[in-house]
Amino acid sequence: MDTKAFFKLTYGLYLVGVKNGDKFGGCVIDAVMQTTVDPPTLVISSNKCTKTNECIGKTKEFTLSVLSETTDPFVIANFGFQSCRTVEKWEKVPHRFLNGLPVLDDAAAYLHCKVTEIKELSTHTLFFCDIIDAVDSAKKALSYTTYQESWKPKVMEAFKSGKCSLTNQKGEKTMTKWVCKVCGYVYEGDELPEDYVCPVCGVGPEEFEKVEEKPAAKPSTEKWVCSVCGYVYDGDTPFEELPEDYVCPICQQPKSVFEKQ
Numbered sequence: 512m513d514t515k516a517f518f519k520l521t522y523g524l525y526l527v528g529v530k531n532g533d534k535f536g537g538c539v540i541d542a543v544m545q546t547t548v549d550p551p552t553l554v555i556s557s558n559k560c561t562k563t564n565e566c567i568g569k570t571k572e573f574t575l576s577v578l579s580e581t582t583d584p585f586v587i588a589n590f591g592f593q594s595c596r597t598v599e600k601w602e603k604v605p606h607r608f609l610n611g612l613p614v615l616d617d618a619a620a621y622l623h624c625k626v627t628e629i630k631e632l633s634t635h636t637l638f639f640c641d642i643i644d645a646v647d648s649a650k651k652a653l654s655y656t657t658y659q660e661s662w663k664p665k666v667m668e669a670f671k672s673g674k675c676s677l678t679n680q681k682g683e684k685t686m687t688k689w690v691c692k693v694c695g696y697v698y699e700g701d702e703l704p705e706d707y708v709c710p711v712c713g714v715g716p717e718e719f720e721k722v723e724e725k726p727a728a729k730p731s732t733e734k735w736v737c738s739v740c741g742y743v744y745d746g747d748t749p750f751e752e753l754p755e756d757y758v759c760p761i762c763q764q765p766k767s768v769f770e771k772q
Contacts, residue, residue: 522655526590527557528574528601528613529566535613536595538563539587541655542635543575551642553624556635562596564636571626573638576615579650584662586615588670592760597748604675610644611698619650670760673743689719734772739764743772 522541529536542556555575557564567573578586589603605616614621628639653662689698694712698719707716734743735750737759744750750769757766 519656524578524587524653524655524658525555526576526578526586526615526618527555527563527567528576528606528615529563530570530572530612531562531566531595534595534599535601536563536566537590537600537613538595539578539591546639551645552627553622553640553642555624555638555640556632557638558635559631560634562594566595567626567638568629568636572612573624573626574609574612574614575622575624576618577620577622578615578653579617579619579648580653580657581650582615582617582653583669583675584665585669585672585675586617587658587662588666589675591666592670597753609646610704614646617650618648619652620645620647622646671740671742688722689716690722692718692720735769736772737764738768738770744769 523543525540525543527537527540538558538561540555540557544554546552546554557567563573583604586604589600593600601613606613607616608614609621610623612623622642623644624638624640625643626638626640630637630639658666689703690696691698691709691712691714693714694709696709696711698707698709703716703719703721705716707719708714709718736743740759742759750771753766755766758764759768
């Protein structure tokens with residue numbers, strides 16, 4: 512069987528955003544299908560081995576950022592070649608919040624989805640969802656075919672660089688927080704929904720105060736470089752604490768070939 516035939520099936524590329532404990536996670540997926548318009552619903556297929564899959568199953572909600580033709584290739588590398596078990600992926604890319612969950616700034620569109628049904632397959636999970644919010648833009652969506660034909664080399668090079676070229680005007684990301692004046696609960700998102708209810712004390716949006724702030728600067732850390740392909744590891748987990756079976760995500764060489772920069 513020639514599995515390259517599967518590449519001719521029409522797909523897009525999407526970035527899933529999830530709540531991961533007190534932080535956020537996500538990954539790139541390509542299998543998304545709208546099922547009905549009224550009510551608006553869709554189905555995604557998610558690999559069982561990912562932390563993102565685990566988070567969707569636990570929280571029963573996620574965002575979908577539709578990748579655009581102007582998306583920085585680093586975004587695909589950042590979310591596709593490493594796990595949110597060890598890396599704070601969203602810290603590395605410009606983003607905003609939709610109903611408390613992260614979405615990509617440079618997206619063709621983004622949606623907020625609530626899981627209504629789960630079906631387990633051999634290697635993947637199907638999540639059936641209601642679309643509860645959606646925002647469009649003028650950007651053109653990136654197709655999986657275009658990615659296969661011309662984007663792969665750019666994505667690999669971007670991953671080696673370890674940096675995203677897209678930032679806001681000051682080169683910094685900002686986030687909006689809404690703080691409950693009664694109990695202190697913090698909601699993160701550009702806008703507070705009109706029907707929002709504090710999950711702690713039950714008050715409405717009129718008791719929340721808007722606070723804009725910049726996230727704390729990430730402290731500088733040592734970098735480890737793969738001596739074979741040049742990939743630079745700069746994750747939050749100290750390199751020395753990575754498991755002994757860690758391998759370079761680019762060339763698959765063992766931890767022992769890395770050198771401290």
